[in-house]
Amino acid sequence: MDLKETSKEKIEKIGKNPNFVASVRHALDGIRIILKEEKNMRSHALLGLIPLMFAWFFESSALEWIVIIFCIFLVIIMEFLNTIFENVVDLVTDYEYHPLAKKAKDIAAGAVLVTVFFTILIAAILFLPKLVELHYKLN
Ligand SMILES: Nc1ncnc2c1ncn2[C@@H]1O[C@H](COP(=O)(O)OP(=O)(O)OP(=O)(O)O)[C@@H](O)[C@H]1O
Numbered sequence: 001m002d003l004k005e006t007s008k009e010k011i012e013k014i015g016k017n018p019n020f021v022a023s024v025r026h027a028l029d030g031i032r033i034i035l036k037e038e039k040n041m042r043s044h045a046l047l048g049l050i051p052l053m054f055a056w057f058f059e060s061s062a063l064e065w066i067v068i069i070f071c072i073f074l075v076i077i078m079e080f081l082n083t084i085f086e087n088v089v090d091l092v093t094d095y096e097y098h099p100l101a102k103k104a105k106d107i108a109a110g111a112v113l114v115t116v117f118f119t120i121l122i123a124a125i126l127f128l129p130k131l132v133e134l135h136y137k138l139n
Pocket of ligand 1: 097
């Protein structure tokens with residue numbers, strides 16, 4: 001039996017999505033799992049409400065809304081990627097210590113952090129001048 005045949009048999013055993021609806025259902029399962037199991041994802045989703053509230057409060061332009069929503073989605077997508085890396089690393093290492101596993105996980109977490117800093121920077125550029133203006137108006 002050749003290797004290609006074996007892989008095909010294995011895939012048949014796991015099963016493939018029979019249609020688009022099944023693919024979407026599994027994708028929704030993925031979102032549900034990450035929201036349930038990843039505390040960081042929940043925290044980032046909640047923190048994402050802060051710039052949205054600022055945008056609403058300061059009656060931001062359509063472009064400002066787009067920039068903020070884009071940044072929030074960037075953090076969420078990076079959190080998805082980080083979780084994928086964590087799971088693949090755990091699968092490969094079977095929870096055994098390995099310096100390369102540490103490196104991969106730390107770099108993936110670093111990518112999320114960089115994206116969060118980027119979002120904070122964008123929010124500061126958009127809202128700090130408006131906050132300072134409001135402060136002087138009120139005093
Ligand atoms: N197999 C491993 N070998 C070596 N170090 C590891 C291994 N697994 C995890 N680590 C180290 O432990 C840290 C925490 O790993 P864990 O898988 O618990 O991530 P986490 O706490 O869920 O991360 P995050 O906060 O990004 O969601 C990693 O950042 C890494 O430094």
